[in-house]
Amino acid sequence: MRAFTYAGHPTRVVFGAGTIGRLPEELSRLGATRALVLSTPGRADLAQRVRELLGPAAAGEFTGAAMHTPVEVTEHALAVVRESAADCLVAVGGGSTTGLAKALSVRTGLPQVVVPTTYAGSEATAVLGETENGVKTTRSAPEIRPGTVLYDVDLTLGLPVPVSVTSGINAMAHAVEALYAPETDPVTDQLALRAIELLAEALPRIADGPGDRAARANALEAAWLAGTCLGSVGMGLHHKLCHTLGGSFGLPHAPTHTVVLPYAMAHNAPAAPDAMSRIARALGAPDAPTAVHDLIRRLGAPTNLADLGLAASKLPRAAELATATPCPNPREVTREGIAQLLADAFEGRRPAPAEPLADSLHTLLGQVTASLAGAPDARVRQLLTDLTRRLHGFVADNDLSDDEWRYAIDFLTRTGQQCSDTRQEFILLSDTLGISSAVDLLTNSRTAESTPSAVLGPFYVEGPPPLPDGADLAEGLTGTPMYASVRVTDLDGKPLAGAVADVWQSNEDGYYDVQLPDIDGPQLRARFRADDEGRIRFRSILPSEYPIPEDGPVGRMLAAVGRHPYRAPHVHFMISVPGRHTLVTQLFVAGGAHIDDDTVFGVKDALVVDFPEHHGPTPDGRPAEGPWRSLDYTFRLAPAPTPGDR
Numbered sequence: 001m002r003a004f005t006y007a008g009h010p011t012r013v014v015f016g017a018g019t020i021g022r023l024p025e026e027l028s029r030l031g032a033t034r035a036l037v038l039s040t041p042g043r044a045d046l047a048q049r050v051r052e053l054l055g056p057a058a059a060g061e062f063t064g065a066a067m068h069t070p071v072e073v074t075e076h077a078l079a080v081v082r083e084s085a086a087d088c089l090v091a092v093g094g095g096s097t098t099g100l101a102k103a104l105s106v107r108t109g110l111p112q113v114v115v116p117t118t119y120a121g122s123e124a125t126a127v128l129g130e131t132e133n134g135v136k137t138t139r140s141a142p143e144i145r146p147g148t149v150l151y152d153v154d155l156t157l158g159l160p161v162p163v164s165v166t167s168g169i170n171a172m173a174h175a176v177e178a179l180y181a182p183e184t185d186p187v188t189d190q191l192a193l194r195a196i197e198l199l200a201e202a203l204p205r206i207a208d209g210p211g212d213r214a215a216r217a218n219a220l221e222a223a224w225l226a227g228t229c230l231g232s233v234g235m236g237l238h239h240k241l242c243h244t245l246g247g248s249f250g251l252p253h254a255p256t257h258t259v260v261l262p263y264a265m266a267h268n269a270p271a272a273p274d275a276m277s278r279i280a281r282a283l284g285a286p287d288a289p290t291a292v293h294d295l296i297r298r299l300g301a302p303t304n305l306a307d308l309g310l311a312a313s314k315l316p317r318a319a320e321l322a323t324a325t326p327c328p329n330p331r332e333v334t335r336e337g338i339a340q341l342l343a344d345a346f347e348g349r350r351p352a353p354a355e356p357l358a359d360s361l362h363t364l365l366g367q368v369t370a371s372l373a374g375a376p377d378a379r380v381r382q383l384l385t386d387l388t389r390r391l392h393g394f395v396a397d398n399d400l401s402d403d404e405w406r407y408a409i410d411f412l413t414r415t416g417q418q419c420s421d422t423r424q425e426f427i428l429l430s431d432t433l434g435i436s437s438a439v440d441l442l443t444n445s446r447t448a449e450s451t452p453s454a455v456l457g458p459f460y461v462e463g464p465p466p467l468p469d470g471a472d473l474a475e476g477l478t479g480t481p482m483y484a485s486v487r488v489t490d491l492d493g494k495p496l497a498g499a500v501a502d503v504w505q506s507n508e509d510g511y512y513d514v515q516l517p518d519i520d521g522p523q524l525r526a527r528f529r530a531d532d533e534g535r536i537r538f539r540s541i542l543p544s545e546y547p548i549p550e551d552g553p554v555g556r557m558l559a560a561v562g563r564h565p566y567r568a569p570h571v572h573f574m575i576s577v578p579g580r581h582t583l584v585t586q587l588f589v590a591g592g593a594h595i596d597d598d599t600v601f602g603v604k605d606a607l608v609v610d611f612p613e614h615h616g617p618t619p620d621g622r623p624a625e626g627p628w629r630s631l632d633y634t635f636r637l638a639p640a641p642t643p644g645d646r
Contacts, residue, residue: 009231011124013224015151017213020115023050023090026148027057030111032088034059036081038100040066043093043117046155050092050115060084062100065091067253068246069099071132077104086110091146094167095120095253102128102144112146117155119167119199119219120254121174121227124149127235129243135321136247138235145231151224153217161207164219165299166254168203171223172196172292173261176279177236178229180272180330188232189278191225196282198222200295201386207299237329238264241338244322251308258301259308259345262293266351267341271331276354277397284389285365286396287358289351294362304348315342358396365392411553418552422514424458428554431455431600432563440584449491450638452604454586457572458548459512464502467526470620472539474524479508479541481628482611483619488534488575488635495534496637502527502574503538510546539620542611542629543569545593548600558599568594568603573635580637587633609633 014022027035036059039047044063051058062077081089081104091101092115099122101112106128114123126145129138159167175192178184198218205215230239241260245251266289269276276288285291297303306312319339327333344351353359368388375381394400418425430436436455443453467473474481488499504525506512513523528536547565549555558565569592576582588595588608595603611629618624 009124009126009145009228010147011145012148013151014149015221015224017153017217019150019152020050020053020155022150023053023113023115024055024057026113026150027054027088027090030088030113030148032111033057034084034086035088035090035113036084036086037061038065038077038089038091038097038104039063039093040096043097046092046117050090054090059086065093065097065100067096068131068136069096069103069129071103071130074100074103074107074130078107081108081110088113091115091123092117094118095122095170098122098146099129101146103130105146106141106144109143111148113148113150114146115150115152115155116220116223118159118163118254119156119171119223121171121223121230124224124227125231127230129247131247134248136243138239138243140234149224151220153213153220156216156220157211157213159210161210162301163254164206164210165203165296165301166252166258168199168206168219168223169261169292169296169301170254170257171219171226172199173238173242173257173264174226174230175199175222176261176265176288176292177238178226178233179279180268180275181233181236182328183233185232188229192229193278193282195222195225195229196279198225200283201382203295203299205382234328237268237327237331237333237338240327241318241322241342244318245305245310248321249310249314249318251305251310255302255308256305258296259303259305259348262289262296262351263341263345265289265292266344267337268329268331269354273354275330281393281397284386284393286361286393287353290353290359290362293350294366305342305346306348310346312346315339315346318342361392361396365389368392411557414553422459422461423549425549425552425554427456427458428548428552429557431457431602432548432554432558434601437601449636450581451583451585451635452606453584454604454607455600455602456574456584457586457600457602459506459514460502460504460572460574461514461522461525464504464525464527465522467528467538469528469531470537470539471526471528473503473505473526474539474541477507477524477541479544480626481618481624482540482542482631483537483628484540484571484631484633485535485537485619486573486631486633486635488530488536488577488637490580491636491638493634493636495530495532496577496580497530497532497534499530499534499536499575499577499637500527501530501536503540503571505540505543505571506546508541508544510544515549537619540571543571543589543592545569563599564594564597565599566594566597567600568592568598570602570607571631575635575637577637579640581640583635583637585635587631 037047037050047061062080066073089101089110089112091097105112116123127140128144175195178192199222202215202218205212242256245256246253279288283291322338323335369385372384415425488496513519530536545566550565569589570586574584590608590610613627
């Protein structure tokens with residue numbers, strides 16, 4: 001059993017594009033009226049922009065923030081704080097500026113608002129590293145953590161590619177080290193793995209196109225997640241080495257992290273195999289340290305300490321300083337081990353893979369992904385490259401045998417052979433693995449006010465017969481009569497006249513018309529058009545639960561894993577209106593069977609509705625020999641997405 005302690009952190013995070021414009025609002029929330037603006041000399045222009053944005057709320061600026069947070073710089077800034085009578089600190093820039101804000105805050109108690117322009121992640125931690133007399137020391141305390149962070153993607157668009165890459169690898173180091181820290185927990189694990197995935201995908205895109213806003217957003221989000229990890233579980237050997245090299249030998253912060261990371265990982269790999277396996281999966285590679293090293297090399301970032309300006313004669317002293325005080329680490333820290341690690345990092349030698357076959361697998365993966373690099377469509381290139389990495393990772397992680405591979409190929413072949421004009425076994429496979437629902441969530445569930453979507457399913461047929469309002473879909477079929485009266489509106493409740501709704505469902509025995517060869521023509525499916533009030537009326541029968549087809553490869557797969565094949569009772573709707581997002585959804589019968597274990601994972605709580613039972617005359621005046629059900633529901637359609645929206 002895994003034991004852990006987890007505490008949430010109270011930092012307020014504002015993330016988006018153009019969020020720097022919300023600075024005055026955030027200062028008002030803090031009750032601050034005199035903010036000292038902090039930056040490095042290279043970001044003085046941004047500091048001036050912030051002062052203009054804050055207007056009278058800007059008490060002054062200090063643009064002398066420096067790498068590794070020298071104490072003498074902090075003392076100079078402290079004098080400016082006092083002279084300006086500041087009641088708040090606003091830091092704009094990278095880790096150097098954030099470090100200065102932390103150092104000032106911990107000395108004065110002033111609140112911090114941090115606006116990061118790199119992927120340093122320091123803004124998400126309660127850690128402060130300061131350099132004095134050539135030695136960098138760190139400490140951690142809750143009051144060090146900034147209270148408010150504004151992440152503005154627009155401010156990162158102009159970040160040079162070399163800085164973007166080293167800053168991003170620095171962020172990745174936070175996530176990597178969190179996965180084998182002594183105080184790991186499930187929340188931090190997931191944040192760390194997500195950060196690694198995002199950075200591995202975003203950094204090559206930024207290198208290829210620095211103005212790629214989506215990649216910039218992913219990298220900035222990853223930096224926040226990775227920094228949060230570091231703030232939750234603390235720092236280990238990697239950070240100890242980098243702080244030693246930076247504080248005592250003047251090496252640049254992010255490039256040093258970039259060089260050291262794969263060697264620190266390789267050093268710890270024998271003592272942290274589970275963490276390394278998870279990192280490798282996140283990277284889509286068979287071996288984590290070599291994958292990180294190769295990523296750094298591919299991005300054109302520094303790969304050895306010699307190029308950063310460290311002299312070989314300094315290596316023994318660096319090993320001595322790095323091992324002078326203990327630090328948490330999965331592998332015992334010894335002078336000899338660290339000396340070898342630093343020697344490898346100094347030379348830039350590629351780490352040896354933990355498994356003999358890993359290097360060959362990695363080379364093969366590199367050859368395949370390189371063959372995709374010339375795809376003219378960037379989205380096609382991204383999708384195929386990521387799919388290839390994940391499939392290769394799956395093969396390596398599971399040590400796939402030749403017999404298993406052949407069985408998989410045969411399974412997919414049989415799945416394709418089962419497909420026809422009236423049956424889509426591949427959609428059925430996607431449905432039962434939850435892939436259809438996952439794509440549905442990503443594609444159609446971004447507007448909370450609209451009616452939730454649901455999977456299309458394998459039995460939709462293009463061009464159902466148009467029927468007039470009030471028509472009977474059942475046409476004499478046995479089953480409990482059901483009368484539907486539904487409305488289609490916009491998000492504000494305004495009727496959408498003329499909305500086109502395709503409706504389809506199974507019969508009382510759980511079969512769709514396309515599954516019954518003896519049926520001549522469509523049955524229990526139709527197309528309706530809404531009236532001026534956006535209303536559609538029709539008659540049918542109450543849907544019942546039913547099994548998906550079990551006579552094909554998907555049915556045999558479910559049987560092999562002990563899963564039932566049943567779907568909860570539902571009616572399908574596809575509703576389209578010009579200028580509106582087409583809604584594909586299902587309405588499920590409240591209290592019906594398998595609502596909680598639908599075999600295609602298609603049930604959403606908001607789509608489970610009452611079909612109340614009635615007795616007596618039906619809405620169309622027909623005599624009723626027994627009970628009948630009604631359906632009264634309003635569908636709310638969102639505006640159609642603009643090009644480029646996701």
